[in-house]
Amino acid sequence: MAAREEIFEPTVEQTYEFFKYLRSEHREAFIDLLNSIRFAELRGAGYLSYLAEVLDDPSMMAKMTKHAADEGKHAHFVTLMIRREGGQPRSMVHQNLFRAMSEARGQRGDGGPPLETCPPREELVEVFASMQAIERSAKGAFQAFEKLYADDEVVLSMVKEVLRDEEFHIGWISKVLDRWRADGLGEQVDDALERGRRALAEARDRSIRAQIEQATGAAS
Ligand SMILES: [Fe+2]
Ligand SMILES: [Fe+2]
Secondary structure, eight states, X not given: OOOOOXXXXXXXXXXXHHHHHHHHHOHHXXXXXXXXXXXXXXXXXXXXXXXXXXXXXXXXXXXXXXXXXXXXXXXXXXXXXXXXXXXXXXXXXXXXXXXXXXXXXXXXXXXXXXXOSOOOHHHHHHHHHHHHHHHHHHHHHHHHHHHHTTTXXXXXXXXXXXXXXXXXXXXXXXXXXXXXXXXIIHHHHHHHHHHHHHHHHHHHHHHHHHHHHHHHTOOO
C-alpha cells in the first residue's frame, strides 16, 4: 500500500476551543456552524432513509431505519440549539458544503436521484466507510458541545443523547465493515475508510476556513 499523506483531524479539545471562540467572539458564525451541522444531520437522515429501503438484508434495513430516525432527531435537536442561541435554521442548498457532502458520499452535486435498487457491494463499502468517517467526526463535534454546554442542562441532555446514538451508529457500521473484511474485502474497506476520512477532512477544512473568513471579515 502506498504511503499516505497525514490527515489533520482536530482533537475534541481543539474543536471545543474553536467552538468556544466562535460562540463568544463571532456569534453569527457560530450559528452558521450549528446550521451546517443541522443540515448534515437532516441530509444524512434523508439519504439513509432511501438507503434503508433498498438494502437486501432485513437486519441491515432495521438498523438503517433506526439510524435514519436518529439523524432526523439530531437535526431537530440542533435546530433547537440554534434557536436557543437566538438564531434560525437557514437553507444550505446553495452552499459549498452541500456539494462537498454530496461528493463525499459519491452522489451527484444535487444529491442524485432516490435509490431504487441496492447498490453493488463495492459501492456499499464506499457508502458505509464514508458514513463511518462522518459518524466519528460527528462524535468529536458533540464531545466538544458536551464541554461547551456543560452548564446548560437542556442542551447537555440532548448532546448526551446524540452521543449515545453515535455509539450505536459507529458500532453497527463497524460490525458491517468487519463482516465485509471477513468476506475478503479488507483492502477495499480500508481504502474506502481512508478516502472517507480524507474527503471529510477536506470538506471540514473548507467549511472551517469559510467560518474563520466570515468571522474575521476576510474576503473569501
Ligand atoms: Fe447525527
Ligand atoms: Fe450518527
